[in-house]
């Protein structure tokens with residue numbers, strides 16, 4: 001489980017609440033809040 005502000009690395013992350021998928025483009029980028037529901041918890045996708 002990752003949360004907003006973490007820098008878990010490049011990849012796709014799914015909102016824990018509404019399942020919207022967001023993409024982190026760079027390893028140094030932090031996870032934003034979910035753009036759809038504002039949730040701050042995410043699961044990493046493969």
Ligand SMILES: [Zn+2]
Nearest residue numbers: 015018034037
């Ligand atoms: Zn969401």
